[in-house]
Amino acid sequence: MGAAVKAVELEAGGRAVRLSNPDKVYFPEKSYTKRDVAEYFLAVGPGITRALRDRPTTLQRFVDGVEGEFFYQKRAPKNLPDWIPTARIAFPSGRTADEICPTELAAVIWAANLGTLTFHPWPVRSADTDHPDELRIDLDPQPGTDYADAVRAAHELRSVLDGHGLRGWPKTSGGRGIHVFVPIAPEWTFTEVRRATIAAGRELERRMPDRVTTAWWKEERGERIFVDFNQTARDRTIASAYSVRPRPDAPVSAPLRWEEIDDAEPRDFDIRTMPKRYAEAGDVHADMDDHAFRLDGLLELADRDERERGLGDMPYPPEYPKMPGEPKRVQPSRARHDEDPGG
Numbered sequence: 150m151g152a153a154v155k156a157v158e159l160e161a162g163g164r165a166v167r168l169s170n171p172d173k174v175y176f177p178e179k180s181y182t183k184r185d186v187a188e189y190f191l192a193v194g195p196g197i198t199r200a201l202r203d204r205p206t207t208l209q210r211f212v213d214g215v216e217g218e219f220f221y222q223k224r225a226p227k228n229l230p231d232w233i234p235t236a237r238i239a240f241p242s243g244r245t246a247d248e249i250c251p252t253e254l255a256a257v258i259w260a261a262n263l264g265t266l267t268f269h270p271w272p273v274r275s276a277d278t279d280h281p282d283e284l285r286i287d288l289d290p291q292p293g294t295d296y297a298d299a300v301r302a303a304h305e306l307r308s309v310l311d312g313h314g315l316r317g318w319p320k321t322s323g324g325r326g327i328h329v330f331v332p333i334a335p336e337w338t339f340t341e342v343r344r345a346t347i348a349a350g351r352e353l354e355r356r357m358p359d360r361v362t363t364a365w366w367k368e369e370r371g372e373r374i375f376v377d378f379n380q381t382a383r384d385r386t387i388a389s390a391y392s393v394r395p396r397p398d399a400p401v402s403a404p405l406r407w408e409e410i411d412d413a414e415p416r417d418f419d420i421r422t423m424p425k426r427y428a429e430a431g432d433v434h435a436d437m438d439d440h441a442f443r444l445d446g447l448l449e450l451a452d453r454d455e456r457e458r459g460l461g462d463m464p465y466p467p468e469y470p471k472m473p474g475e476p477k478r479v480q481p482s483r484a485r486h487d488e489d490p491g492g
Contacts, residue, residue, distance in 0.1 A: 159187055162194070164232070164255035168262050175214040175266070178397040185420060186393060187261045189401075192424035194254040196404070196432035197268070197391035201257065204270035205236045205248035205278060207386060212264035215395045221269070225249050230259065236275035240384050241469045250275045266393040269386035272342075273335070280335040281342045284444065285387050286317070286349065287380045290325045291362075293372030299327040300410050302353065302361050302374040307407060309352050313446030318434045321415045323394030323402040328387055330434075334441040337448075339383040340472075345447035347463055350376030351454055365464045366480045379466050390434060393420060404434040 154172055158165045171184035190197060208222040224246045225235045233256045235247040251257060260268070272281040286306065288299045303319055306329060310317050317329035333342070350363040353376060362373040380387055388394065390404045403418035418426070454460040462474045
């Protein structure tokens with residue numbers, strides 16, 4: 150048996166990037182190594198670079214592979230190369246941090262060397278980190294539902310978006326869910342974009358009440374697709390297109406055309422199969438950056454929901470400071486118990 154290779158250099162967009170311990174196994178079930186992951190990212194290079202370009206990005210790192218511990222690297226590491234730019238982002242607490250902003254494929258390979266499998270880009274660009282340029286809708290299957298249920302919801306969501314002057318680009322989550330990204334003009338705050346997402350989710354819920362829910366509390370969701378509106382809150386992110394997900398078979402978040410989502414199987418897209426698809430079809434979301442839609446229609450719908458239906462804001466995640474107009478962050482069953490004098 151030959152000695153393990155200590156390091157290799159990979160060429161990425163004209164820049165040499167060092168990959169240490171390339172034979173380290175990251176996916177034991179498939180025997181996929183760090184080098185396998187890096188070479189996958191090289192194979193889909195223009196696609197993942199497009200998905201991350203100029204976006205503050207949190208790195209989800211698995212230094213001991215998918216069966217080990219992982220952590221989220223929000224702040225740029227101290228050993229960051231001078232050719233990888235950063236941008237300052239503000240957390241809900243008011244604290245700030247400088248996050249990496251990939252502008253070239255070499256930054257992706259550099260991050261892969263640190264054990265990064267999943268990239269979590271903010272929906273903003275480095276030039277303006279307070280105004281999102283993407284509205285992201287996460288269709289999250291709850292227990293008792295699956296990808297096919299998410300597909301049905303996605304088709305109806307497409308109709309909702311179209312009715313409000315918007316176009317979405319779908320992708321697999323890498324699990325059972327579907328993500329739909331809408332490029333928007335960077336004119337609205339995180340709060341306003343979240344409000345637009347809630348309005349879209351509520352309209353989808355009205356159209357498919359037995360299949361879709363916007364209920365924040367798990368006890369109220371049932372066997373339905375949850376529109377996770379809080380994924381658009383500040384400092385909440387969604388895995389990028391082409392990210393590798395930490396599951397035994399190394400699935401990836403696969404960009405799809407709308408006409409593909411019915412026949413697609415999320416498990417068909419992994420670090421071995423995606424390079425072939427990419428070589429044949431290219432980045433099917435490549436034209437996203439050519440568009441910038443407006444949220445006026447959804448925000449008008451949000452106004453009508455509040456004015457005519459009494460539907461205001463929804464709860465924020467527990468780590469957030471209390472937000473203006475936010476309802477109580479108490480799960481309904483507990484609130485009922487606390488209000489019951491005999492409880």
